[in-house]
Amino acid sequence: MAELNKDMFVIKGKNTMKMESISRPSLSFWQDAWRRLRKNRAAFVGLCIIVLYALLAVFAPMFSKYGFSDMDTAAMHAGPSAAHWLGCDATGRDQWVRIWMGARTSLAIGLFSAFINMCVGAVIGGLCGYYGGKLDMIMMRVVDILYGIPSLIITILVMLVLGKGVAPLIIALCVVGWIGTCRFVRGEVYRLKEQDFVMAAKVLGIPDFIIIIRHIIPNILGMLVTNLCMAIPGAIFQEAFLSYIGLGIAPPNCSWGVLAKEGIQYLRIHPHEIIIPAFFICTTMLALNLLGDGMRDAVDPKLRGTE
Amino acid sequence: MAEKENILELKNVVYSFHTYGGEVKAVRDVSFEVRKGEILGIVGESGCGKSVTAQCILRLNPEPPGFFGGGEILFKGRDILKMSNKEIRKVRGGEIGFVFQDPMTSLNPTMRVGAQIEEVFLGRTGVTKKEVKNRALEIMKLVGISDVEKRYRQYPHELSGGMKQRIMIAIALVSRPSLIICDEPTTSLDVTIEAQILDLLLELREKLGTSIIMITHDLGVIARLCDRVIVMYGGKVVERGTADELFYDTAHPYTKGLMNSIAKLDTAKGEKLQPIEGTPPDLFSPPVGCPFAARCDYCMDVCNEMPPEVYQLTDEHATCCWLQHEMAPDNDMKKKPEKKGEVR
Amino acid sequence: MANETKQPLVQVKELCKYFHVSRTAELKAVDGVSFDIYKGETVSLVGESGCGKSTTGRCMIRLYEPTKGQVIYDGKDITKLSKEEQKAFCKKVQMIFQNPYASLNPRMTVKEIVGEGLKQHGMSREEVDKKVEALLETVGLNKDHMSRFPHEFSGGQRQRIGIARALSVDPEFIICDEPISALDVSIQAQVINMLKHLQETMGLTYLFIAHDLSVVKYISDRVVVMYLGTLVETAETEELYANPAHPYTKALLSAIPEADPKKAKANERIPIKGEIPSPINPKNCCRFAERCQYATDRCFSEMPKLREVAPGHMAACHLLDK
Numbered sequence: 001m002a003e004l005n006k007d008m009f010v011i012k013g014k015n016t017m018k019m020e021s022i023s024r025p026s027l028s029f030w031q032d033a034w035r036r037l038r039k040n041r042a043a044f045v046g047l048c049i050i051v052l053y054a055l056l057a058v059f060a061p062m063f064s065k066y067g068f069s070d071m072d073t074a075a076m077h078a079g080p081s082a083a084h085w086l087g088c089d090a091t092g093r094d095q096w097v098r099i100w101m102g103a104r105t106s107l108a109i110g111l112f113s114a115f116i117n118m119c120v121g122a123v124i125g126g127l128c129g130y131y132g133g134k135l136d137m138i139m140m141r142v143v144d145i146l147y148g149i150p151s152l153i154i155t156i157l158v159m160l161v162l163g164k165g166v167a168p169l170i171i172a173l174c175v176v177g178w179i180g181t182c183r184f185v186r187g188e189v190y191r192l193k194e195q196d197f198v199m200a201a202k203v204l205g206i207p208d209f210i211i212i213i214r215h216i217i218p219n220i221l222g223m224l225v226t227n228l229c230m231a232i233p234g235a236i237f238q239e240a241f242l243s244y245i246g247l248g249i250a251p252p253n254c255s256w257g258v259l260a261k262e263g264i265q266y267l268r269i270h271p272h273e274i275i276i277p278a279f280f281i282c283t284t285m286l287a288l289n290l291l292g293d294g295m296r297d298a299v300d301p302k303l304r305g306t307e
Numbered sequence: 308m309a310e311k312e313n314i315l316e317l318k319n320v321v322y323s324f325h326t327y328g329g330e331v332k333a334v335r336d337v338s339f340e341v342r343k344g345e346i347l348g349i350v351g352e353s354g355c356g357k358s359v360t361a362q363c364i365l366r367l368n369p370e371p372p373g374f375f376g377g378g379e380i381l382f383k384g385r386d387i388l389k390m391s392n393k394e395i396r397k398v399r400g401g402e403i404g405f406v407f408q409d410p411m412t413s414l415n416p417t418m419r420v421g422a423q424i425e426e427v428f429l430g431r432t433g434v435t436k437k438e439v440k441n442r443a444l445e446i447m448k449l450v451g452i453s454d455v456e457k458r459y460r461q462y463p464h465e466l467s468g469g470m471k472q473r474i475m476i477a478i479a480l481v482s483r484p485s486l487i488i489c490d491e492p493t494t495s496l497d498v499t500i501e502a503q504i505l506d507l508l509l510e511l512r513e514k515l516g517t518s519i520i521m522i523t524h525d526l527g528v529i530a531r532l533c534d535r536v537i538v539m540y541g542g543k544v545v546e547r548g549t550a551d552e553l554f555y556d557t558a559h560p561y562t563k564g565l566m567n568s569i570a571k572l573d574t575a576k577g578e579k580l581q582p583i584e585g586t587p588p589d590l591f592s593p594p595v596g597c598p599f600a601a602r603c604d605y606c607m608d609v610c611n612e613m614p615p616e617v618y619q620l621t622d623e624h625a626t627c628c629w630l631q632h633e634m635a636p637d638n639d640m641k642k643k644p645e646k647k648g649e650v651r
Numbered sequence: 652m653a654n655e656t657k658q659p660l661v662q663v664k665e666l667c668k669y670f671h672v673s674r675t676a677e678l679k680a681v682d683g684v685s686f687d688i689y690k691g692e693t694v695s696l697v698g699e700s701g702c703g704k705s706t707t708g709r710c711m712i713r714l715y716e717p718t719k720g721q722v723i724y725d726g727k728d729i730t731k732l733s734k735e736e737q738k739a740f741c742k743k744v745q746m747i748f749q750n751p752y753a754s755l756n757p758r759m760t761v762k763e764i765v766g767e768g769l770k771q772h773g774m775s776r777e778e779v780d781k782k783v784e785a786l787l788e789t790v791g792l793n794k795d796h797m798s799r800f801p802h803e804f805s806g807g808q809r810q811r812i813g814i815a816r817a818l819s820v821d822p823e824f825i826i827c828d829e830p831i832s833a834l835d836v837s838i839q840a841q842v843i844n845m846l847k848h849l850q851e852t853m854g855l856t857y858l859f860i861a862h863d864l865s866v867v868k869y870i871s872d873r874v875v876v877m878y879l880g881t882l883v884e885t886a887e888t889e890e891l892y893a894n895p896a897h898p899y900t901k902a903l904l905s906a907i908p909e910a911d912p913k914k915a916k917a918n919e920r921i922p923i924k925g926e927i928p929s930p931i932n933p934k935n936c937c938r939f940a941e942r943c944q945y946a947t948d949r950c951f952s953e954m955p956k957l958r959e960v961a962p963g964h965m966a967a968c969h970l971l972d973k
Binding site: 352354467468498503524529566569582584 | 700791808835864902910913916926
Binding site: 006009012015027032035 | 632
């Protein structure tokens with residue numbers, strides 16, 4: 001301990017500069033969420049896998065010497081080798097290129113349909129939750145009815161009407177895919193509009209439209225993004241399933257579902273043709289689920305600022 | 308009135324949390340004891356560490372991110388920090404009861420209240436189901452709940468706030484612990500219900516001889532209930548003493564500031580309230596010297612540079628403040644210490 | 652100060668707010684409350700939970716629509732305002748909320764929160780920034796806090812940000828809905844002093860809703876005591892505390908824990924039995940009868956009317972009928 005002397009004992013009074021200071025580093029909501037996500041190893045691995053697949057989907061076919069419909073008749077059903085990294089299919093087409101071309105289709109369909117579902121669901125759910133009343137009552141009955149019909153049947157019916165292809169498939173997936181988001185957003189908006197800060201905005205004379213954009217939406221964005229992460233695997237799987245039963249993407253265009261369909265015929269003799277697309281479908285879905293779980297923990301307001 | 312035997316002793320306890328920015332020392336070297344049959348009050352504002360102190364007595368804080376940085380907690384001679392999980396579970400509810408602040412969230416909404424009281428006995432041998440039920444009904448009567456058979460079968464949402472808090476107290480007391488810790492039990496209650504609960508606690512102390520630790524920021528509750536009081540600020544104990552000594556012979560500027568800032572019923576209308584300007588320190592980077600220095604009207608250079616020593620003024624009354632040092636100028640806070648300089 | 656010859660700034664006339672909780676059950680949160688507020692004064696609305704004081708405050712600022720009765724601001728019925736008048740009303744009447752942890756949008760910075768009202772009413776960016784800085788200084792914060800988020804502040808600081816937001820549009824009348832209940836004792840004093848100071852310098856009128864009777868005495872000119880949606884007593888502050896007439900007011904005053912050990916232990920408390928009953932489908936009689944130790948048969952069958960006990964002092968109790 002330092003030496004005490006009389007000079008140190010002169011009364012000076014309070015320090016107005018120091019008494020209101022905040023020393024913690026300032027973090028916005030998204031910075032804080034990102035920090036938490038990074039700490040969650042499983043989620044971070046999931047994120048890396050998705051980014052890796054996306055990059056490969058964009059760049060791998062460009063840099064490969066094979067086109068996706070080039071047939072190498074000498075290498076039909078070839079297993080993985082130095083020349084063909086993932087082997088070839090029944091007609092000698094390079095699997096590596098086809099997997100990544102398929103990834104473009106599958107990932108794009110998954111992302112677009114999940115995104116459109118999120119937007120439609122958020123808008124409808126938001127309006128119902130905020131305004132309530134007759135609009136809410138009618139829309140919720142519509143939702144209840146749609147919820148009761150098995151979604152796969154509706155999707156198949158739409159595909160039968162619209163025919164095969166990417167755009168019809170996205171439309172089919174969106175016809176009833178927005179319902180889950182709608183219900184969830186409605187509940188959140190209902191809760192948020194009773195919060196004091198929304199009341200304060202009303203009291204200031206802020207119009208409803210701006211309240212929704214500035215106050216309600218930013219507070220549900222975290223959960224919407226989480227929902228998105230969890231919805232994409234479902235969409236990818238549905239596309240794979242529909243293509244597998246012949247209703248989705250038509251050959252020679254490919255998606256992972258198409259590749260699986262082509263590969264299953266040779267399960268016993270050339271298993272690599274089914275295992276490889278199945279592997280990529282599974283790992284993508286797992287990665288997205290891990291990411292979604294991590295996002296949910298990262299944006300959970302209860303954990304905010306407690307550690 | 309209370310005997311001098313110590314039921315609980317905290318010695319130099321340090322408790323911290325790992326956070327994204329670093330370590331936050333919520334409890335920085337806290338020592339106090341609770342005697343048999345007495346009501347000890349812990350007063351302080353948000354962020355002073357009183358709730359964390361209470362919870363760490365029973366090790367209720369989740370261990371990461373929390374952790375003990377040192378010290379001992381002796382309950383009837385046994386060190387709580389050295390107990391295994393099994394032993395500490397026996398102590399919780401069995402020998403030390405806890406009453407939480409918000410009865411709305413502390414009771415399980417899907418369980419009947421009778422079952423929640425009986426839960427304390429779960430896993431204990433030597434008591435039959437009937438005995439357990441009788442004990443539950445008995446304690447419900449003791450805490451002033453009317454129509455116990457009916458209430459026993461009700462769910463929390465069917466009860467009012469005051470009644471829920473009585474159930475919380477019943478849960479804490481059903482196995483006749485020697486100590487209960489009440490963490491701001493009346494903060495969320497209305498004034499008339501609060502008065503009822505405070506009366507109840509006094510009555511229970513008389514009937515059962517239970518020691519009580521009462522954590523609150525309300526000086527009125529302290530005045531009504533407590534025998535001895537400790538005042539916490541910035542994770543440390545700044546003053547301790549009997550209730551009378553604290554209210555009528557205040558020795559620490561923070562305690563004085565608290566007394567002056569409340570509007571009492573006899574405060575005249577024109578008189579200005581004297582708040583303590585500023586905000587409690589961020590325990591992220593706690594101040595080196597006295598935690599109260601930045602907000603203190605009597606602050607001296609030494610207060611910013613070195614943490615103050617403890618000065619024992621009477622048997623019970625002690626304060627942690629440089630104003631008591633012999634080199635400090637004469638001021639209205641300075642008392643004539645009987646024993647000096649015990650840094651505990 | 653009450654000025655009987657002038658027109659009151661705010662008049663509440665037989666205000667009722669009922670909520671339907673089911674087909675048969677009606678929650679009468681506010682049931683026939685009337686009082687006046689004159690310019691420059693502070694009227695406190697006091698009572699325990701369930702008495703309807705917050706609901707009354709919200710009806711007065713149009714967050715809820717009254718079921719029956721009227722609220723007259725500056726001579727005009729607030730439910731019948733034109734769009735222009737409605738806009739002006741939003742500027743003249745503001746509210747400070749109870750919970751500092753819920754009254755600020757967690758995604759907006761302090762600058763955006765305090766500047767929102769200013770942007771809405773058409774100020775330019777630089778003007779908004781300057782005014783926000785000035786407002787934060789008025790409430791004891793500074794420029795460094797402008798870019799931070801609500802969760803970084805303590806309860807008292809958040810409440811001050813809420814006050815700065817309410818002041819941003821230069822209001823005349825502020826409804827303070829339990830602004831200090833969630834704060835620590837020494838911070839309560841800061842906020843109270845600030846509110847008083849602002850009233851003196853800016854000529855504000857306050858409706859102060861609270862349940863802490865010791866603070867209320869310090870800040871208000873007149874007090875209105877409510878119980879279960881009805882008005883039980885109203886008087887000037889000094890008069891109410893010196894001569895409470897209604898049994899509920901008396902019990903409330905004696906229940907306050909005094910911060911003085913000798914007084915606290917010697918206090919002869921008026922016991923008040925039982926719990927606060929539910930405001931759903933209440934009987935049409937004195938609402939306090941069940942818990943009142945002086946209740947007579949008449950109290951259980953007839954609704955007492957407000958009668959004058961002394962000049963300016965009204966209470967609703969059958970026992971005052973002498």
